[in-house]
Amino acid sequence: MCVVRITDRSGCALVLGDAGGADQDEVSAAYAPLMRADVVVTPPGGAVSAALIAAAHPAELAVPLAKGGHASATPPGTSARRTGIDGDLQFVGGPGGLQAAT
Secondary structure, eight states, X not given: XXXXXXXXXXXXXXXXXXXXXXXXXXXXXXXXXXXOOSEEEOSTTOOOOHHHHHHHOOSXXXXXOOTTOOOOOOOTTOEEEXXXXXXXXXXXXXXXXXXXXX
């Protein structure tokens, strides 16, 4: 399992790769103070554990999804953009952290 956190003064993204629910719970428990992120790039389909959402507090989920593919439900209080619906996703940093470019 590999989870990558990318951060600079304009924002922070957490990329989960193919980390499953148990892996997400494990990394959240071990590194909770370092998990905060503006955007979480989920595994394909968007499955993300409650523990990871609680640790990262993301404003948005970026969900890799094939067009017409099935996506997991978005956790309450978190918005999601899906490549299969929204097309290519782009986020830009600023004083408020990373935000989806329109």
